[in-house]
Amino acid sequence: MELVTLAERPDLETSIWSLTALWPEFMLHDATADLYYAEVGTRWAGHTILAVDGGEVVARAFCVPFAMGPDLGRERLPDGGWDAVIRWAHEDVRAGRLPTTLSALEIAIVTEHRGRGLAPQLVDTMRSLAGRDGLDRLVAPVRPSRKHLEPEVPMGVYAARTRDDGLPEDPWLRVHARLGGRAVGVCPLSMTIAGTLEEWRAWTGLAFDTPGPTTVPGALAPVHADLAGGHAVYVEPNVWVSHEPIDPG
Numbered sequence: 705m706e707l708v709t710l711a712e713r714p715d716l717e718t719s720i721w722s723l724t725a726l727w728p729e730f731m732l733h734d735a736t737a738d739l740y741y742a743e744v745g746t747r748w749a750g751h752t753i754l755a756v757d758g759g760e761v762v763a764r765a766f767c768v769p770f771a772m773g774p775d776l777g778r779e780r781l782p783d784g785g786w787d788a789v790i791r792w793a794h795e796d797v798r799a800g801r802l803p804t805t806l807s808a809l810e811i812a813i814v815t816e817h818r819g820r821g822l823a824p825q826l827v828d829t830m831r832s833l834a835g836r837d838g839l840d841r842l843v844a845p846v847r848p849s850r851k852h853l854e855p856e857v858p859m860g861v862y863a864a865r866t867r868d869d870g871l872p873e874d875p876w877l878r879v880h881a882r883l884g885g886r887a888v889g890v891c892p893l894s895m896t897i898a899g900t901l902e903e904w905r906a907w908t909g910l911a912f913d914t915p916g917p918t919t920v921p922g923a924l925a926p927v928h929a930d931l932a933g934g935h936a937v938y939v940e941p942n943v944w945v946s947h948e949p950i951d952p953g
Contacts, residue, residue, distance in 0.1 A: 705762075705822070707829055710745065710752035717745045719761040720754060723812045728922035730907040730938065734897050736787040739794045740768060740809065747797065751806070753829050755813070755822055763813040765826040768793040769803030769839060776801075785845035785894025785942045806834040806949075808844035823879055827947070831883075834949035842949060844885070845894045845942035849876035851924040859890045859924070859941035877943065885945040894942035901929065904936045912936060 710717060724732065744752055748768060755763035770793040772778045782788035789807040796803060811826050827844075834842040851862055851874065865873035872878045877887065901912045904927065908920050917926030918936070929936040 706756045707825065708754055708756060709750050710754060711749040713754060713756070714745065714749065716754055716756070716761055720744075720752070720764045723761070723764050723814065726812045726814070728907075728920075730897060730899075730904070730920065730927075731895075731922070733899060733903070733907065734787065734895050736790050736895075740766070740790045751833060753826060753833075755817070755826065757817070762817045763811070763822055763826060765811045765830060766809040767806055767830045767833065767842070768809055769796075769806050769837060771796045771801045772804050772840075781843060781889065781891065781944045781946075783891055783893050785891030785944070786940075787893070787895055788891075789843075789845070803837070804840050806830065806837065806839050806842045808842065823876075824883055827880065827883055827885075828950065831947050831950040832952065834947075835952050839949060842947040844880065844945045844947070845891050846877060846880060846887075846945050847894075847924065847940070847942055848874040850874050852922050855919055855923055855925050859892065859943065863887060863890065863943045877945070880945045880947070883947065885947045887943055888946050889944045890941055891944050892941045893939055895938075895940040897938045897940075898935060900935050901931070904929070 751767045751769065753765040754761050768789060770789050786809060808830050811823060813822055831842050848862065854862060863877060867873055871881050904912050910918065910920065912918060912929050915929055915931045918929050920927050923938060924940050927936050927938040
């Protein structure tokens with residue numbers, strides 16, 4: 705297994721997109737996403753991590769640097785989570801601001817390579833990138849891996865659950881905790897996906913013929929359908945986790 709950045713292996717750019725199929729279809733329709741994904745192979749290649757096994761890309765990890773500070777009105781991590789840090793990074797590049805913080809955006813691992821310790825390696829590699837770049841910390845709008853089984857439970861309640869050993873009950877939050885990550889709050893508006901009822905039917909195979917909350921497989925919270933308006937909206941909560949960078953020395 706080899707961990708490389710896309711900047712080191714630009715020949716693998718086409719291969720990384722096959723891992724997009726690991727996500728539920730509706731997750732691919734966030735309107736903010738293209739601000740980041742359109743520049744993965746150029747501006748963000750040095751912050752795109754690939755796990756390569758036998759020449760095949762078996763995992764990808766995306767992260768993006770952005771600036772924080774009271775002079776920017778960014779004194780705390782945003783309620784807008786994933787969407788917000790992508791917009792902040794996009795604005796920072798155009799304003800010529802130096803980043804202070806690195807945010808994880810995604811870790812995707814092919815099914816047969818899960819449970820082999822690869823996820824912690826990818827998180828630590830992002831921590832190393834934060835240290836390499838002299839940034840204050842790595843943060844992550846974490847999408848808890850089993851929250852989709854309880855979409856009606858508020859994220860704050862779910863994330864606060866712990867086992868007898870004090871570690872989080874959720875497996876993905878537990879990975880972060882074992883690496884020293886601290887949960888520092890919920891980002892209730894981390895990702896917003898809106899579409900017509902016809903689009904949601906195509907994305908999910910569900911009827912979307914009842915107004916109000918609709919449970920969608922893979923969603924961390926109900927999707928709200930407005931039959932009169934002809935649309936539905938999904939607002940996904942995540943959990944902010946903060947990590948110390950790894951000193952390159």
